[in-house]
Amino acid sequence: MPVTVTRTTITTTTSSSSGLGSHTIVGSPRALTQPLGLLRLLQLLSTCVAFSLVASVNAWTGPMGDWSMFTWCFCFAVTLIILIVEVGGLQPRFPLSWRNFPITYACYAALFCLSTSIIYPTTYVQFQPHGRVRDHAIAATVFSCIAFVAYATEVAWTRARPGEITGYMATVPGLLKVLETFVACVIFAFLSDPGLYQHHRALEWCVAVYAICFILAAVAILLNLGDCTNALPISFPSFLSGLALLSVLLYATALVLWPLYQFDERYGGQPQRRKDRSCGSSHNYYICGWDRRLAIAILTAVNLLAYVADLVYSARLVFVRV
Template sequence: MLHVDFRTLILPIGIVRMVEVVLTCICFALAASAGIPGFATSHWAWCMFCWCFCCFTTLLIIILEFTNLHSKVFLSWEDFTMAFAMLATLMMVTIAIIYPTFFTCSNCARQIVASTVSWLCFGLYAVEVWLVHKRPGETSGFLTTIPGLLKILETFVACIIFMSLSPNEYRKVPGTQWCVAVYSICFIFSLLIIFLTIAKLPSILPFSFDKAVIGFNIGAVVMYTTAVVIWPLYAFERNPRPNDCNHCSWDDLVVVTFMTVINFLVYTGDLAYSVKIVFFTHTEHTYEN
């Protein structure tokens, strides 16, 4: 029998989520009504996807908690809500930077409003992260810990890299193709680790999942080390910035370079922290808990 809980709608986190749904929907509607731009379409598509994804996922969470169906799903609900809130926070802050940078002007009222509201969405999702983490009566999940948050950050940075990649740029030489392979492989495995953790599957695997993750992190650090060197070496070889470049594809190469370094540092930190909690301490959350 379906049991509804109206209390979930009047709790602070419930109110925050309802406002998030409204504001992300407003942003999506404003950007859609402004039309599809004739430039930077990948950035526009990313912004539209983020608004839509955050709106409907937040609405789904509200419905599941309101109907108490969240207790029936076979996953760590706190890990799921924390992972989504963290991801949505990162999405909103990038939109709040990217959208006005590429698509606003002094006469673009709808774009300006969408950009402003995106900053409000960022603030709300940041508040949700704090509320989920501080929610009383629940056991802290893995994704609320530093290694868990780093895994979310790794996948998010990879999404920014994919958004900035241009096939015409990276298909020119095998070196940049290798870098794209590095981004893809590490992204897939990081996403798989998050899904397995949320679904509470690591404890039933026939091997030590913690040590397998450390092995993956070692491989990711090694691969990203090569990408940090190879990508700028080949991407900018005989490829100076055009004089008429105004948010052109050359700038995207810089973004990929910067994000490659960021993800290298994140994977390095993830490796160091994972080694610490698996081999040197036993008091913090691991993937198998």
């Protein structure tokens, strides 16, 4: 019996810069006075002030401090590039798809700033004595929160609406891909200590799952940013559905194995935090082994939920009727 496959095709149209959800096509300084341009100026200002306050008093230490400084500097630099491209009307010469790049970056920047707004005060600010350094660190945290709100607002304004023709990265599945890769990056950061997983093959399998799923999601994002979806041997919606299904199955195994071998004494795990010697000291700039294991378990569950939602949305792109 023949099978007819009908799929929805996600494309994009070019519009003027008069609305919040559109991008500037003709370069003009007036682009900065549009609502989206003003929002990006706020992003630029808040990230610049954040890293300037911290750098002026050397208010960062350890890997968490490095993460915070990288976040503010990276977001400032890329936002500046986006403003230059739009003011100069250089979108046709930009090496990546302008249909997908700005919202993809805005989503990443929102997640980066959110994580920094939580990590920086909890691992640095609260341990500082009252004084100039602490005041600068608190002010930097406030501006980091402002940057997060600004980036999140851009994502909310420029994401695809029901029935709207747009780029894939502006849709819910596209934004979920960003979330999945970001959570995986945070998991990799917590896995920086090989001693967390090298003592058992089941835990090494979990690390392999995180890496495989991250690569697959990153490939999907890069295909859209490079406008290369037509190069696949199968339809892009079918590719997305298969990718999401595989990732759900892999993450389901990690969600079972990681907590089992990390917190169950029968499998060599440590169920109680107080028994972990690395968690005995209360010094800052450091996250102990037990807390890392717990954070990875929670992030694994978060990413599994994201992949399940991704599978549901991606499956709707492909309808098979017999």
